[in-house]
Amino acid sequence: MKLYVLPLADTGWGAAEHALLSRVSARRQEKIKKLRAASDKKLSLYAALTARMALSLALDIPADSLSFDTGAHGRPTLCGAPEIGFSISHTKNFVLCAVSESGPVGADAEYRKKAPAAVMRRAFCEDEIRYVNTPAFSDERFFEIWTKKEAYTKYLGTGLAAKLTDINTLAPALAPHFYTFSCENCICAVYAEHAPSGAPCFLTAEKIRGFFTLPAAASNI
Numbered sequence: 318m319k320l321y322v323l324p325l326a327d328t329g330w331g332a333a334e335h336a337l338l339s340r341v342s343a344r345r346q347e348k349i350k351k352l353r354a355a356s357d358k359k360l361s362l363y364a365a366l367t368a369r370m371a372l373s374l375a376l377d378i379p380a381d382s383l384s385f386d387t388g389a390h391g392r393p394t395l396c397g398a399p400e401i402g403f404s405i406s407h408t409k410n411f412v413l414c415a416v417s418e419s420g421p422v423g424a425d426a427e428y429r430k431k432a433p434a435a436v437m438r439r440a441f442c443e444d445e446i447r448y449v450n451t452p453a454f455s456d457e458r459f460f461e462i463w464t465k466k467e468a469y470t471k472y473l474g475t476g477l478a479a480k481l482t483d484i485n486t487l488a489p490a491l492a493p494h495f496y497t498f499s500c501e502n503c504i505c506a507v508y509a510e511h512a513p514s515g516a517p518c519f520l521t522a523e524k525i526r527g528f529f530t531l532p533a534a535a536s537n538i
Contacts, residue, residue, distance in 0.1 A: 322501070323520040325360065342385075370525060404471050409428040411500075442485045468508040
């Protein structure tokens with residue numbers, strides 16, 4: 318499994334971003350056009366581009382050769398390569414992408430901020446609540462659990478439609494399969510059967526722009 322992170326220091330939308338729109342699907346283009354803030358448009362665009370680049374590198378094929386479908390709960394899947402799993406998450410000016418060559422994977426990133434403690438009763442199990450509250454409530458531990466919860470439900474393919482209080486991310490059966498780290502003031506979690514093969518690969522907007530020199534391909538991401 319390989320992880321890619323993309324911090325976006327420049328959140329403006331310019332000619333380069335407009336040109337890159339042709340590298341993502343019509344569906345993604347429409348989604349981006351509906352967003353009002355330039356920072357949101359750029360984040361959505363570069364999240365899709367990061368995934369396409371990561372998968373192209375994993376399969377050693379041109380990005381325009383990738384073909385996608387939509388699985389249960391709207392999760393994009395890669396056609397012709399069922400063993401390849403991928404997951405994208407983006408938060409404030411930051412993109413996380415995980416690519417697994419041996420099955421599904423789930424990834425989530427959350428920007429550090431004041432945690433919504435009231436959410437715990439609706440989303441955390443008792444073990445997780447105790448962990449967050451011991452010895453006192455911790456924003457850091459809240460988002461550690463929250464990102465793990467999101468990553469695991471993405472791995473399952475259910476998303477947050479699952480009954481979250483039934484999932485204990487601290488349970489011995491699940492805990493060893495999480496990989497967590499902090500980056501660019503974000504808390505990140507990844508769930509997969511196998512650990513990452515190395516440290517996350519840092520990307521830049523310039524690297525991604527340089528990568529996409531091939532004709533655009535239709536996709537669902």
